[in-house]
Amino acid sequence: MGDLINFISDFTKRHFLKKEFGLFLIVGGINTLNGTVLASIYSFFLQANIAFALGYITALTIAYFLNSLFVFKAKLHIVKFLKFSVSYIPNFIIQNMVVFIFYNLLQWNILLTYVLAAGLGIPVTFLILKVFTFGRSA
DSSP: OHHHHHHHHHHHHHHTSSHHHHHHHHHHHHHHHHHHHHHHHHTTTSOHHHHHHHHHHHHHHHHHHHIIIIISOOOOOHHHHHHHHHHTHHHHHHHHHHHIIIIIITOOOHHHHHHHHHTTTHHHHHHHIIIIITOOOO
16 A cells, blocks of 8 residues: 555646646636637527537637646657647546536536536546647656
């Protein structure tokens, strides 16, 4: 049990107690705001899940630029943008399920639902981006 605790502690220090992760959280906050506001605007004209998807895609594009320039300090490249987009597929599926469950089934407030959906998966997404998109070791 002690080995597992040491592993988790070391892993956390190596990845989540770094400036890079702090910057990722700031960009993520901006991305959450962008996605939430855009999805809310789109929801005036479209069904909630479609509005969420369009807000997500628009915010994702902005997030790629911000992550590349400020977090991972990588040159912009179409291949990296495609990898970045693919890295968000698991997160998108989870978030869309949250919108479906909390908005469609439980009828929560749409804005609260979007914020809840956007807040999930932060550490997993960070690690996927770090390793898969920007080629940094885990």
